[in-house]
Amino acid sequence: MLPPWRKRCGLGAGTSLGLRFRLGPPSPFWLAFHAAGTRTEATPVNGLSGSIPASLGDCKQLDMLNLSFNSLQGTIPSELVNSTSLVSLDLSNNNLTGSIPFQIGALLQLLRLDISFNNLSGQLPFTLGQCVQLSSLRLRSNMLNGSIPESFSDLKSVDQIDLSRNYFVGQIPEFFASMVFLEQLDLSINIFEGPIPTGGIFQNHSAVILDGNAGLCASAATNLFQFPVCTTKPAVKSKRKVLLLVKVIPPIAIALLSFIFFMATLLKRRQAQAGPYYNETMKKVSYGDIVKATNWFSPINKISSSHTGSIYIGRFEFDTDLVAIKLFHLEENGARNSFLSECEVLRNTRHRNIVKAVTVCSTVDLQNNEFKAIVFDFMANGSLDMWVHPKLHQNSPKRALSFGQRLRIAMDVALALDYMHNQLTPPLIHCDLKPGNVLLDYDMTARVGDFGSSRFLSSSPGSPEDLVGVEGTIGYIAPEYCMGYKVSTGCDVYGFGVLLLEMLTGRRPTDAMFTDGLSLHRFVSSAFPSRLGEVLDPHMAHEQHHEFDNVLEQRYIVPLVEVGLMCSMESPKDRPGMAEVCPKILSLKESFF
Known part of the structure; x- marks a missing residue:
């Protein structure tokens, strides 16, 4: 015979809740019905499957x-919304999968919704914003x-929101700041990025949790969350500058036509000198301009230094944007060739993942010594090396890169290499790819830089230009370099593979542990794939809770590590080309986000 509650709810004899009955104490699942029939409550104790x-x-x-703290599986049935009198729905701490039913917006009386600690995936249904009486929304620790959704702005009565430990992306909506009853907001361990709102609940640091969102930044005036200050580029709105644009548009149009003709000629015969081209098509800066922009080459303005050049941060008097100025040490061997190589690359490339040059300065200093510099867009988040090895850099970021950010950076670098290898004629080889030469913009977009060692492949087989010299950085140089192979x-690809493994393990290829034939490649390969967790960067900030580390590893980390291992094979014939690598990483990125 069916229990009375089954008959009342219309459950047939064949319907099962996976109940586990036992002798002695009451069943772990009970439904209490009030005699008047005005309120029905379902509450678990334990043991449901x-x-x-x-x-x-x-x-x-x-x-x-309330079916929380059980072992229920499967999806949330959309038919639950037929119980339109539901005020509280708690399905937390189970093994539920699938997405939140689109029909949930029909529960107009709902005050409390808790689906935390499940395996739910997919996007939030915008219909959830129709539950305008909702006061507590808890979706913690799902996928x-x-x-x-913008419709969440209609939840005017909500006082508690917990969306932590998921994969939510984009900017934190401004409407959270206008929710007057909101007292607790937990958005931690997600992939939110961009500026943090400044009003409403965001004025109370203790009421908002944002940890684990490496892409967030804060206003300089109200930085209560210890995130980096947002870098903004001021808009030019003055009438004077608008009038100036009107005056210069006609000559610019003429200059563009001349530029197109000039570039067509330039591509046919590659010139060794870049000075005249830059002087004619880019804004002119003098030695004095650079001196003032760098505060007389102040050590405070110096970002980095190498054998062939030093990089300073600065701002020109006639501009509002920060720039990075690379000064070449022309007294050092190779510095002049490095300058010419960078000029040749920068005038022949245009890609969002390659650093952009603002202008070039080729002149003499006050002592009549030759002076050469290249001015670049300033990369607000420094180099990838700073983020992968923060302890080795002063004033480095205090937060670790999340796996999602590492995946995005890998995609950016792969796209840059694919462009250089397969979309330029002749192909361009970087020759010194490493984390220090991958720069991160204000939105963490990665851009490949430092083309001082690069070269275009000659169309003539056996050309001396294709012979490999002593270039690159130890640990990232392909093994065939030491055997007299030509540039290819x-x-x-080998450098990219090493960079990828370094980014995921947090270990340099020159780490002291790599002795007696042990290399970064062999170190990772020995743990691949079953013990991969032992070699991954322990500081990698995952965007989910630990119960799903295995899911993240199997679906995303293992395939990405496999790409790194394939690219860093010792024999060049065993490595894939970037045309093959890019689709693999793109597929992982699209699936992950």
């Missing part, structure tokens, strides 16, 4: 359903993704 039956939706007067795209 199986799936949630869709026929629970036939309980029309059910206003509280939900996408951005926060495989050299960059």
Whole structure:
């Protein structure tokens, strides 16, 4: 015979909740019905398994359903919304999968929704914003993704929101600041990026949790969350500058036509000198301009230094944007060739993942010594090396890169190499790819820089220009370099593989532990794939809780490490080309986000 509650809810004899009965104490699952029939409550104790039956939706007067802390599996049945009198729905701490039902917006009386600690995925349904009486929303520790729907701005009565430990992306919506009853907001361990809102609840640091969102930045005036200050580029709105644009547009149009003709000629015969080209097509800066921009080459302005040049941060008097100025040490061997190589690359490339030059200065200093410098866009987040090895850099970021950020950076670098190898004629080889030469913009977009060692492949087989010299950095140089091989795209592929493994393990290829034939490649390969967790960067900030580390590893980290291992094979014939690598990483990136 069916229990009375089964008959009342319309559950047939064949319907199962996966109940486990035992002798002695009462069943671990009970439903209490009030005699008046005005309130029905379902509350678990423990032990439930199986799936949630869709026929629970036939309980029309059910206003509280609590199935938390069980072992329920399967999806959330959309039929639950038929219980339109539901005030509280708690399905937390189970093994539920699938997405949140689109029909959930029909629960107009819902005050409390808790689906935390499950395996739910997909995007938040915008219909959830129709539950305007909602006061508590808890979706913690799932695999939900996408951005926060704009419809959430209608949740005017909510006082508690917990979306932590998911895969939510995009900017934190400004409407959270206008929710007057909101007292607790937990957005930690996600992939949010961009500026943090400044009003409302965001004025109370203790009420908002944002940890684990490496892409966030804060206003300089109200930085209560210890995130980096947002870098903004002021818009030019003055009438004077608008009038100036009107005056210069006609000559610019003429200059562009001349530029196109000039570039067509330039591509046919590659010139060794870059000075005249830059002087004619880019803004002119003098030695004095650079002196003032760098505060007379102040050590405070110096970002980095190498054998062939030093890089300073500065700002020209006639501009508002920060720039990075690379000064070449012309007294050092190779510095002049490095300058010419960079000029040749920068005038022949145009790609969002390659650093952009603002202008070039080729002149003499006050002592009549030759002076050469290249001015670049300033990369607000420094180099990848600073983020992968923060302890080795002063004033480095205090937060670790999340796996999602590392995946994005890998995609950016791969796209740059694919462009250089397969979309330029002749192909361009970087020859010194490493984390220190990968720069990160204000939005963490990666851009490959420092082309001082690069070269274009000659169209003539056996050309002396293709012979490998002593270039590059130890640890990132392809093994064939030492055997007299010619420059090839495989050299960059090897460097990319090492960079990828370094980014995921946090270990340099020159780490002291790599002795007696042990290399970064062999170190990772020995643990691949079953013990991969032992070699991964322990500081990698995952965007989920530990229960899903295995899911993240198997679906995303293992395939990405495999790409790194393939690219860093000792034999060039065993390495894939970037045309093959890019689709693999792109597929992982699209699936992950």
